[in-house]
Amino acid sequence: MLIRILKGTGIALLSLGVLIAGVYGYMYHQVQSRMNEKYVVQAPVLNIRYDSAQLAYGERLAIVKGCRDCHGDDMGGKVFVDDPGLGLLIGKNLTKGKGGLPKDYSTEDWVLALKHGIRRDGKTLLFMPSYEFTHLSEEDMSAIIAYAQSLKPVDRELPDHNLKPLSYILASLDKLPLIVAEKIEHSTELIKQVKSEVSVDFGKYLSNSCTGCHRPNMKGGDPIAPGFPVVPDVTTSGNVGKWTEDQFVTVLRTGKTPEGKEIDPKNMPWPMTAAYTDTELKALYAYLKSI
Ligand code: HEC
Ligand code: HEC
Structure with a gap:
């Protein structure tokens, strides 16, 4: 009798294990394929001015829009999620120093990242809140880019992202804003500027x-x-x-x-x-x- 019960429990546990592995496998592959999807969008052309007023305005925006919270106070990048369940997520080094953006990272690449949440290879950025920045006015986006392109190079080489199972599970259930490009209406045009007033x-x-x-x-x-x-x-x-x-x-x-x-x-x-x-x-x- 006891043997039969144990055998039964063993089979039930084994089936449960196989089922969980199967569901996780499905989620993992589904998220991987969404991460690998290539987007074709036409990023709008922005005219960037680099005068000191523009750079100061851009620096303030980098603070109030939260860029520094994830990319570090010097924008040289930092680990901003390091969690045993979720894994490792890196706010990239956005300067031209060692470990930073490629030397030929263009204004168009910047707009692609901020307005569309897309990397220059056409794939989605991960966890970067471009679905918020896509609503920035042309004036504000230009100022942030001018400031970021004028940053002092910071040499900081950070590890790559390393996503753990919980990230895949949550992203698959749409409980984690990981696949950024999916959350953006790409055809929306940028508004020119917004009046700063109590309204x-x-x-x-x-x-x-x-x-x-x-x-x-x-x-x-x-x-x-x-x-x-x-x-x-x-x-x-x-x-x-x-x-x-x-x-x-x-x-x-x-x-x-x-x-x-x-x-x-x-x-x-x-x-x-x-x-x-x-x-x-x-x-x-x-x-x-x-x-
Ligand atoms: C990264 C996520 C995040 C962002 C971005 C964020 N909040 Fe919050 N906010 C929270 C969380 C989480 C709490 C609750 C904190 C707690 O319970 O300790 C909170 C609390 C608040 C509260 C206090 C509410 C209360 O009932 O006590 C206010 C007000 C607030 N947020 C306003 C804002 C405004 C305005 C913005 C944008 C300018 C903003 N938040 C951006 C996550 C966020
Ligand atoms: C919640 C955290 C967070 C905030 C806030 C944030 N970023 Fe990011 N950003 C990331 C992460 C994570 C990545 C890396 C995405 C990847 O590699 O897939 C990233 C990537 C980027 C990239 C793309 C670099 C590349 O490899 O192509 C640019 C450009 C960028 N961020 C600029 C900004 C700017 C400018 C701001 C403020 C307006 C900002 N970010 C705010 C998390 C953040």
């Missing part, structure tokens, strides 16, 4: 830096990756609906909420929003209060 429209434009986590409707949802907290609703139906403009500005500058919570900058990038101007924060508030 719902300008707030909506700025909110493109938040939608990757708070979702396009800003109502939050599941954690963005395992180990991160649930992303809160930041519209009138969430806490923001109860906060005054001053309180909202304080949260995005200090990470401390009126409810007494201290937000960990690893979960919600408030050091990025701390660098926003009053106009930008008030415009965001106006937009969120309108939803």
Whole structure:
């Protein structure tokens, strides 16, 4: 009897093992083929100016759009995910130093990466939030590129990405924004420029830096990756609906909420929003209060 039960359990476990391996194998190959798909798009031609006002503006944007959070304060690259489940994800060295971008990395390649989320070989970039940057105005995108192309070379050779099973599983279930090019409407044209003023429209434009986590409707949802907290609703139906403009500005500058919570900058990038101007924060508030 006991032997029969043990045998039965053994067979059940073995079948389960085979089933899991089969499902994982399917997910792995499905994600691999999405990663290897080649995209053919025509990146718009941008006129880049390199005067000092433009470079200073571009540097500020590199901070407030979060480039430095993933590519390092000197933009020389850094490991920004190193997790036993997810694996290793590298924010590339974006300078022309050793380990950086190729010497002939052109303005077109920059636009391809930022607007389309595509590498110069036509394949998707991984985990780079181009689905946010695709909404940048032509003026802002040009300034970021001018600044990035003028960076001091940083010699820093980083390892390649090394994705572990959890990354494939989550990407397959669309629970991890890994395959960037799929998340972009490639035929959309860049808007020329956006007026910086306290308005719902300008707030909506700025909110493109938040939608990757708070979702396009800003109502939050599941954690963005395992180990991160649930992303809160930041519209009138969430806490923001109860906060005054001053309180909202304080949260995005200090990470401390009126409810007494201290937000960990690893979960919600408030050091990025701390660098926003009053106009930008008030415009965001106006937009969120309108939803
Ligand atoms: C959430 C993290 C994150 C943020 C924020 C981010 N990047 Fe990236 N970026 C990445 C990762 C990861 C890669 C590598 C993608 C790959 O190799 O597939 C990358 C790749 C790139 C590349 C392509 C390099 C190549 O090999 O072709 C460029 C250009 C780039 N980023 C520019 C920027 C700029 C400019 C900003 C700010 C406007 C920015 N990134 C913000 C994570 C990020
Ligand atoms: C990388 C993901 C990410 C991005 C980008 C991001 N947030 Fe958040 N945000 C979070 C998470 C996660 C929390 C919850 C933090 C916690 O629970 O500790 C949060 C919390 C908040 C809160 C506090 C809400 C509350 O009820 O306490 C506000 C307000 C907020 N975010 C606004 C913004 C705005 C505005 C932007 C864009 C300018 C933005 N966030 C960009 C992930 C993000």
